Amino acid sequence: MTKERLYLFDTTLRDGAQTNGVDFSVEDKVLIADLLDQLGVDYVEGGYPGANPTDTRFFSERRTKRATFTAFGMTKRAGVSLSNDPGVNTLLASASDAICFVAKSWDYQVKVALGATEEENLDGIRQSVEAAIAAGKEALVDCEHFFDGYKANPAYALACARTAYDAGARWVVLCETNGGTLPEEVEAIVREVAKVIPGDHLGVHAHNDTEQAVANSLAAVRGGARQIQGTLNGIGERCGNANLTSIIPTLMLKPFYADRFEIGVSTESLRGLTALSHRFDEIVNRAPNRQAPYVGASAFATKAGIHASAIVKDPSTYEHVKPEQVGNHRRVLVSDQAGRSNLLAELARLGISVDKSDRRLDALLAEVKEREAVGYSYEGADASFELLARRTLGHVPDYFTVESFHVTVERRFNAIGKQISVSEAVVKLIVGGERLLTVEEGNGPVNALDRALRKDLGVYQDIIRDLELIDYKVRILNGGTEAVTRVLIETRDGTGDSWMTIGVSENVVDASFEALLDSIIYKLIRAGAKPVAA
Amino acid sequence: MTKERLYLFDTTLRDGAQTNGVDFSVEDKVLIADLLDQLGVDYVEGGYPGANPTDTRFFSERRTKRATFTAFGMTKRAGVSLSNDPGVNTLLASASDAICFVAKSWDYQVKVALGATEEENLDGIRQSVEAAIAAGKEALVDCEHFFDGYKANPAYALACARTAYDAGARWVVLCETNGGTLPEEVEAIVREVAKVIPGDHLGVHAHNDTEQAVANSLAAVRGGARQIQGTLNGIGERCGNANLTSIIPTLMLKPFYADRFEIGVSTESLRGLTALSHRFDEIVNRAPNRQAPYVGASAFATKAGIHASAIVKDPSTYEHVKPEQVGNHRRVLVSDQAGRSNLLAELARLGISVDKSDRRLDALLAEVKEREAVGYSYEGADASFELLARRTLGHVPDYFTVESFHVTVERRFNAIGKQISVSEAVVKLIVGGERLLTVEEGNGPVNALDRALRKDLGVYQDIIRDLELIDYKVRILNGGTEAVTRVLIETRDGTGDSWMTIGVSENVVDASFEALLDSIIYKLIRAGAKPVAA
DSSP states (O other): OOOEEOEEEEOTTTTGGGSTTOOOOHHHHHHHHHHHHHHTOSEEEEEOBTTBHHHHHHTTSOOOSSSEEEEEEEOOOTTSOGGGOHHHHHHHHSSOSEEEEEEEOSHHHIIIIIOOOHHHHHHHHHHHHHHHHHTTOEEEEEEETHHHHHHHOHHHHHHHHHHHHHTTOSEEEEEETTSOOOHHHHHHHHHHHTTTSOGGGEEEEEBOTTSOHHHHHHHHHHTTOOEEEEBGGGOOSTTOBOBHHHHHHHHHHSHHHHTTEEOSOOHHHHHTHHHHHHHHHHHTTOOOOTTOTTTSTTTTEEOGGGSOHHHHTOGGGTOSSOGGGGTOOOEETTOHHHHHHHHHHHHHHTTOOOOTTOTHHHHHHHHHHHHHHHTOOGGGOHHHHHHHHHHHTTOOOOOOEEEEEEEEEEEEEOTTSOEEEEEEEEEEEEETTEEEEEEEEESSHHHHHHHHHTTOOGGGHHHHTTOEEEEEEEEEESOGGGOEEEEEEEEEOTTSOEEEEEEEESSHHHHHHHHHHHHHHHHHHHTTOOOOOO | OOOEEOEEEEOTTTTGGGSTTOOOOHHHHHHHHHHHHHHTOSEEEEEOBTTBHHHHHHTTSOOOSSSEEEEEEEOOOTTSOGGGOHHHHHHHHSSOSEEEEEEEOSHHHIIIIIOOOHHHHHHHHHHHHHHHHHTTOEEEEEEETHHHHHHHOHHHHHHHHHHHHHHTOSEEEEEETTSOOOHHHHHHHHHHHTTTSOGGGEEEEEBOTTSOHHHHHHHHHHTTOOEEEEBGGGOOSTTOBOBHHHHHHHHHHSHHHHTTEEOSOOHHHHHTHHHHHHHHHHHTTOOOOTTOTTTSTTTTEEOOHHHHHHHHHOGGGTOSSOGGGGTOOOEEOOOTTOOHHHHHHHHHHTTOOOOTTOTHHHHHHHHHHHHHHHTOOGGGOHHHHHHHHHHHTTOOOOOOEEEEEEEEEEEEEOTTSOEEEEEEEEEEEEETTEEEEEEEEESSHHHHHHHHHTTOOGGGHHHHTTOEEEEEEEEEESOGGGOEEEEEEEEEOTTSOEEEEEEEESSHHHHHHHHHHHHHHHHHHHTTOOOOOO
16 A cells, blocks of 8 residues: 655744743754754744744754755735735745745634734735745645634635635645644544645644644544644643654554555654654753653653563563664663663673673662662763763772862952953862862853863873863752752863763752763773873 | 533552652542542542552541542452452452452453463453452452453453443443553444443543543543543653543533533532642642643743734633633743733733833833843743833832852862862842841852842841742753853742742853842842832
8 A cells, every 4th residue: 555645844943932941042943953854854844034033043044954944924914015024025035945824714813813804814825825936935824723713614714724725835734723622623624624625735733732732633634634743842832732752653653654654754763763852852951751652761661560571571562662663762660680781781882891790780780770869860971871880890090189179259340340250260189199289260160160170180181182061051950959950061072072971969060070070081081091100 | 411421530549659750658648539539530549458558558448538439459360269369358358439450351461461261360350340349349340451452352352341341340441551542443442342331331541652641531432431540640650641630621621522521520629620730749749740731830821922912802812711710820921022012911910010102111122032032031030020121111229239249169178088068158248338248158159149148138138038949940051162051040938929030141150149139139129128228
């Protein structure tokens, strides 16, 4: 059977940007657009050029290689000619491959929100689509509040959709803007619309206000739609958009969909989904949802005690899909046996050979569990994990000792009465029996400490000379009075290789110091440095 | 039209207890059972007496007044007589009104997991149900893995369900144990089962592994089932159980269900749902899900300038239900996408009256956009926004001046050779012409600064005495060398009210200082403090 093509339209950077607490800088958007491109979505809706400076800058050049780079904006305003509509003109001038116009499709909204006539609205849709096409771009139309509009006045809602299609829109997207429509309603309504507009030109855009955005998206597909709009990790305003991180695996791994449809995501990309989901959370500094379907840390975590040993050999009896297919893995929560084999696999990957009956493995396993309980997270800190492993298995040389450090931040008025902030760090080390004292300033306490630590490491100075701190993340865990600060640092050396280290402490300076120290020692080990005799 | 009765079965205290990180004490269970009873669910499954000491103790007395107090456990083991099965006897002896037996209904599981014959399994179901009824209790049977079992061997799965029903079970619950069945499959299979067992004796128990537990539960109802099993806030192992907090409002507020069905929750209880959801999160120490449907802090929060102006005119244009019906409320957020009307609405909410043609509004709007471009984000920092607004519109008194501050973090070895970290802050203020110098220590630079700032504010000291920092978040924006640090602080005073302030700077100490200062000044304004003459 020939499979039909289903298209994925990602609006993480546009509708997702509406999420309370999420703000994308241009750099964030460039990075995320690239990740989405690699994932294999068909459209990346990058934002709303003209509405804010970040988006306008983002659309100054094309940001995807394969996916259709899409700009969002409003249809031509009523009472204004196309050439005099600055919003539309900005869209036309942007470096997008496509424009997705949001249009009213509910007569009540046309009257109350736009203050326009029904005919003016249809005309606005038509002219906008034609203008996009004339400018060499693909046109899409988001029919806002389509389902409520259809329930209130089906003829008008259909007229809006039809106008978009007739004007040449590649996709007419039926938007479930309130998030309150039920799946059975979505399926029925889409089925009706598909009698008038071919399903392969129909899309769905659902929100999660009844916790059924995923179900609504799939219901629309069953009703004939062939484009699904959603976001990574289901971000979006209110309760979020349809979660592509949940939808993609369902489309690819559930026979009901996988046998009939094909999407642009490869099985290899699918295996990278868990990592992508976590990476995205890091970029937007959101705590990962442990219970997220498919990709959550708990998604395949099961209490082994309940399952008989025979069943453990056949996971298909209790797992609905294989975790490896989405890049996740099975966690057996109460089982040293499974923990041990995970650990051995990881050590092998790092090139640390250890006999599987070595008792120090138990010590390492216990150490990792203990540390993760207080805030360490080794999945994102490979270099720190390697150091921990090497220390437990006895292989890390004593390169130098930190006798003490002292960091200061001072805000005061300078000689000409201008308020300034000065950060200074003093570090006292013992390298090969010699005391080395350094002082450095920086734009903050952590920056000062980093510079002081790497200013003079005695005999090792040449080795660490080309180190560069390229990323720095802070997260407060547990909140409130029991808070613990976790710092993740990414360091790069002259070869271009980079590694990540972690520090956990009551305060950010100590946590940062730990991560900085690990990062330096890791480099010394990599470089095969010989510790200097005391 | 007479409405049919739908029954809600809450398994927060049983299946919900499987959640990684959730542990209920007996006291917790007593409290939660009472809350569930007041909510109006029909069944409270309290746990598994005999499986662990907490549950055994919990079932020493009846813990609900109205809801059917239900104990969970396994059917009689094969090869053992009923009187010799300790598990069943514990259930029969417990202070429960009902017993919910979990039974295999997948032939493969009967063979491999139980090591029993198909007939023995059916016999176990029959005897268990009869024993419960003979003991004067209601009997329910959870048919584990029912949907997978039905797909593999429909005749046997049906036989298990039928056996339970024939033996007198009040409810036969079809469990979607893997969480991997799709709604359309659930509906179709339930419809088939309902030809053999009356729908008003059929229940559904879904898990959220494809993010469709809610959809699956409702699909089962459409297929004929009349009992839904789920948990508060959707807790449960892996990706969670069906979320009753999302299902209840949908059943009561969406005509598709509300017109046809009646449940045990009253409209008054529904209005208490948001508070109950938050209370439950507090009890189990879980961070509330801001994006939770209906009850989440963001569920009715809207950001875009496009929406906000229409909402101010008529909320039904954008809200799928009235937030008050579930005890929630509407939030209009301020962000760089804010238009003038957003701003006016927010200022009105803060009690700041400004004429909409006032030119200072443009200045404020521009200020907000500019600051947000460098890292400020006012939607999460209402108090800082209010201060910014009041400053731009000219209303903030000069309470005091910060002359300078000086923060130190030192790590060294103490007199007995133990490594310690000491953080100290010195703050120099001018209050009413008087210089006040304070010093304080803390567990980190920010904590020390916070304590020093609030140690002696002269005449204002009484006003700020009860302030408490209850949450602290740090985020590095832009990363790398151009990084900017954003700090969000939540402060609470003696009345229990709390507010959020923001600080943005090159370094975390300065950013924290800014947020701390705003938080203090905000309190002074709230308290109507009079600035002291210099």
